[in-house]
Amino acid sequence: MERRERLLLGLQYVLGQIAVVLTASLCFLFVRLMGYRIRDLKRIRNEVKRMYRAYDGPWIVCPNHLTMIDSLVISYGMLSLADHILHFRRVLWNLPERKNFQRNLFLALICYLAKCLPVDRGGSREGIQRLLEKCCRVLDWGxxxxxxxxxxxxxxxxINQENFSYGVGRFLDEKSGCRVMLVYLRGDGQERYGTMPRLGERFTMTVEVFDPGGVDGGGLRVQREYARRIVERLAGMEDEYFAGCG
Amino acid sequence: MSVEQITQKVIDILRGYVKDSALLEKATQETHILKDLKVNSARLVDIIIKCEDVFGTSIDDDEADRIATIGDAVLLIQQKAA
Structure with a gap:
């Protein structure tokens, strides 16, 4: 990774930390205004806190994905407003698709300050490589x-167990010190994927630490196997969610 | 193995991953696997792993990252086989 890129990434983090009182407050306000609630919120946040206390190194957090604001709701579910501000280091870096937010300057600024690293889907090899290096760098920062x-x-x-991405497997393959946290999030009324959850949505959120285990061999097969195991367990969490609804 | 033979085998492998088989009929060495054949990046990984199996070679991350077109894949396999 070039020195300039490293400095820019560091600058993004510092600016994000300076602005976190504003950005986190805005995000929490948004969640409240939309009337979103998460069951057992306090218990979930305590569980996440325990996980962070047990391991202070880099976490790769893998959730299911149904709406455009899942990462925001998950961040709200994982950390209190105070924790966002006091432990900005624990706020997750996120990888949204650039075209989804960069048309709106305000949204682009908020995303930049909220630790987003934009992805250009189908972009150039160099662009993807730069993004992977940034991701590895933030994992190196713990x-x-x-x-x-x-x-x-x-x-x-x-959960789509047939047609999933292997990117997460690549991070696990390259960064052996990472731990994996799985998150299953679903609103009561989320029967299909969409842009936003409905107003006043009530979510169920479950978190768990996942050990992907070892994989023999190397290269792309290992990445695919890690990703497969993660998706398989997420599907298991989904089954548990629906079994609990019945 | 000649370039033509490798190309044909690569196209045969691609057949299992390209939804619109008509796109493969006019495929050339310059055909971009993601953009022209509408294959997503995860399936490209599957294709590369399949190529490893079919051609009995191994392709590492950096080499895989360099594969964008059919020609890139053919050239890499040819170099590995040499």
Missing amino acids: QGLLVFPEGGRSRTAR
């Missing part, structure tokens, strides 16, 4: 990365 292992919102509204 910070967390939010990666949707499905690679996009699930078109069937269920």
Whole structure:
């Protein structure tokens, strides 16, 4: 990674930290205004806090993906407003698709300050490589990365075990010190994928530490196997969610 | 193995991953696997792993990252086989 890129990434983090009182407050205000609630919020935040206390190194957080604001709701569910401000290091780096937010300057600024690293889907090899280097750099800093292992919102509204992305496997293969946290988030009314959850949505959120285990061999096969195991367990969490609804 | 033979085998492998098989009929060495054949990046990884199996070679991350077109894949396999 070039020195300039490293400095720019560091600058993004510092500016984000300076602005976190404003950006986190805005995000929390948004969640409140939309009437979103998460069941057992306090318990979930305590659970996440325990996980961070047990391991202060880099986490790769892998959720299911149904709406465009999942990462925001997950951040709200994982950390209190005070924790966002006092432990900005624990706020996850996120990888949104650039075209989804860069048309709106305000949104682009908020995303920049909220630790977003834009992805150009189908972009140049150099661009993808630069993004991977940035991700590895933030993991080297001991910070967390939010990666949707499905690679996009699930078109069937269920975990897609056939057509998922292997990016998360690459991070696990390259960065052996990372731990994996799985998050399953679903609103009561989320019957299909969409842009935003409905007003007043009530979410169920479950978090768990996942050990992907070892994989023999090397290279792309290892990455695919890690990603497969993560997606498989997420599908298991989804089954548990629906079993609990019944 | 000649370039033509490798190309044909690569196209045969691609057949399992390209939804619109008509796109493969006019495929050339310059055909971009992601953009022209509408294959997503995860499936490109599957294609590369399949190529490893079919051609009995191994392709590392950096080499895989360099594969964008059919020609890139053919050239890499040819170099590995040499």
